Amino acid sequence: MSYLSVDHLTKIYPSLEPGAKKGDTFTVFENVHFSIEKGEFVSMIGHSGCGKSTLLNIMAGFDDATKGGIILDGRETNSPGLDRMVVFQNFALMPWTTAYENVAIAVRQSHKDWSKAEVREWTMKYLKMMNLEAAANRRPSMLSGGMRQRVGLARAFAAEPKILLLDEPFAQIDALTRGSIQEELLRMWEATNSTVFMVTHDVDEAILLSDRIAMMSNGPNAELAQIVDINLPRPRVRADLIDDPRYNELRNSILKFLVTGKSAEKKTECGEPESLLKAI
Amino acid sequence: MKLQDLPTGGKYAPYLLSLVILGVFLLLWSAATRVPKFDPTGKDDTELMMMEMNGDIIRDENDKFINNPEKLQTIPGPGKVYQTAAEELKNPFTERGTNDHGIGLLVGYTLKRFLIGFLLATGVAILLGILIGMNKVLFTALNPFIQILKPVSPLAWMPLLLYSVKDPFMTSVLVVFMASLWPTMANTAFGVSTIKKDYLRVSQMVELGWFSRFWKVILPASAPAIFAGIRISFGSALVAVVPAEMLLGELGVGYLSWIEWNNLDISGVIFAIIVVGVVGFIMDWCLAKLASRFTFTEA
Numbered sequence: 316m317s318y319l320s321v322d323h324l325t326k327i328y329p330s331l332e333p334g335a336k337k338g339d340t341f342t343v344f345e346n347v348h349f350s351i352e353k354g355e356f357v358s359m360i361g362h363s364g365c366g367k368s369t370l371l372n373i374m375a376g377f378d379d380a381t382k383g384g385i386i387l388d389g390r391e392t393n394s395p396g397l398d399r400m401v402v403f404q405n406f407a408l409m410p411w412t413t414a415y416e417n418v419a420i421a422v423r424q425s426h427k428d429w430s431k432a433e434v435r436e437w438t439m440k441y442l443k444m445m446n447l448e449a450a451a452n453r454r455p456s457m458l459s460g461g462m463r464q465r466v467g468l469a470r471a472f473a474a475e476p477k478i479l480l481l482d483e484p485f486a487q488i489d490a491l492t493r494g495s496i497q498e499e500l501l502r503m504w505e506a507t508n509s510t511v512f513m514v515t516h517d518v519d520e521a522i523l524l525s526d527r528i529a530m531m532s533n534g535p536n537a538e539l540a541q542i543v544d545i546n547l548p549r550p551r552v553r554a555d556l557i558d559d560p561r562y563n564e565l566r567n568s569i570l571k572f573l574v575t576g577k578s579a580e581k582k583t584e585c586g587e588p589e590s591l592l593k594a595i
Numbered sequence: 596m597k598l599q600d601l602p603t604g605g606k607y608a609p610y611l612l613s614l615v616i617l618g619v620f621l622l623l624w625s626a627a628t629r630v631p632k633f634d635p636t637g638k639d640d641t642e643l644m645m646m647e648m649n650g651d652i653i654r655d656e657n658d659k660f661i662n663n664p665e666k667l668q669t670i671p672g673p674g675k676v677y678q679t680a681a682e683e684l685k686n687p688f689t690e691r692g693t694n695d696h697g698i699g700l701l702v703g704y705t706l707k708r709f710l711i712g713f714l715l716a717t718g719v720a721i722l723l724g725i726l727i728g729m730n731k732v733l734f735t736a737l738n739p740f741i742q743i744l745k746p747v748s749p750l751a752w753m754p755l756l757l758y759s760v761k762d763p764f765m766t767s768v769l770v771v772f773m774a775s776l777w778p779t780m781a782n783t784a785f786g787v788s789t790i791k792k793d794y795l796r797v798s799q800m801v802e803l804g805w806f807s808r809f810w811k812v813i814l815p816a817s818a819p820a821i822f823a824g825i826r827i828s829f830g831s832a833l834v835a836v837v838p839a840e841m842l843l844g845e846l847g848v849g850y851l852s853w854i855e856w857n858n859l860d861i862s863g864v865i866f867a868i869i870v871v872g873v874v875g876f877i878m879d880w881c882l883a884k885l886a887s888r889f890t891f892t893e894a
Contacts, residue, residue, distance in 0.1 A: 420811070
């Protein structure tokens, strides 16, 4: 039994197409099936509309699957909880309170028997790990996008979840800042032995961070097309990776999938996902 | 020349401009209300004597006839209003008679009924607003009633309220209550129902109990909308309290204006208007200060 298994997940919405009749449905993805081992960093990559964020929301418990389910550490999960902390694309920090409070709220909830001093110590530890010491007493509106997402990461890690769910966490951050936060994320992941599932559409980011990359075909009726192992040695440094031939090989094959996946869209709809795999 | 290149005249320019506007206004006011010169030509001594006996004209220090300003049916000038104000402000907390209380006392009476009604209404409106805002069924069920009750002028309730509570003080409090209820309620319901999904998701994710969720997420997240509603309520309650006092004969700054009208003391009426404006301004300023402590910039 794996640590986390996504078990034949299907999500169907009522159709919102103009002219759709009542009872018409729209299948975002179907039969998505994979598992994640403890301590693994797995990314999911795919075009917009393939349902990867919906999948993450189902894993987080914000959304329900139409068919299938999520089993985490031997238990089926339904509602959101502290064992699956999400890092949101738009940070989702509470703007009326400080960076410290945004993290402390998760610490307090996951350790209800802790004293004020213990909560403070734990919260500051994670803020320090994300280089946020100086910003602890500032409100999110006073922080840059990069700093805000550092707070989001600190909040998620501080609760020590069984799995971290990252929903395109760096999409709204400028490219230069993104690089340094990605490195901080890697450090945190290694230091805390966490398990991470990340949704992204940035190929370089996925390769830099992940042990495995799950690739979704295009929606509607998206499917999990392939899972690629990233066998690059860690620690990975961006500057060295660029010159690594294995890195470029991986990058090219994933990009090719994303590009041809687009042209193979019709084939997928006709129910020939095998042709996709051949294309890679 | 671009707009931002226009001379701004420094930091104090807006205040200077305010002073200039005030000065021009006072000048125009006194010019418009100047007592006309009395022209005795064409009138014989008997006529003048009759006029003097009537009090239409009086003698000045040089024994010349002038118009009696007390008798002229004109709006009093700024000087006269200033005199009345100085008179009223000399002993603001004395009671000279049943209907002649110092201005400080009158402001106190008005504030008392205003604050009781307003705070009561704000409490009720926020609670109901949150309930309605969080529950779609309740919202849809109650909306028609709210829509019908909302446009009713709070003064229209007065006869019914007076009949049922039989006490003018409580009636005036309830009129203020009715005036301040709807805007806060509607804004709170709107604020609560439009809280960003992310905040609710975070509160679910960290497994907040319903009380913390309410206290730490829902209330602060909808605080800006609630305060916007409170300030609208404040305005409409202040508008309602003056005629409520007049109609009920309850002592207060609103009633002051009516007493002075009954005394035919128009400068007193103007003074009462100014007092209502100043009191309202000060309270709204305090409210804005309070609101700024509970609002936030969207991150």
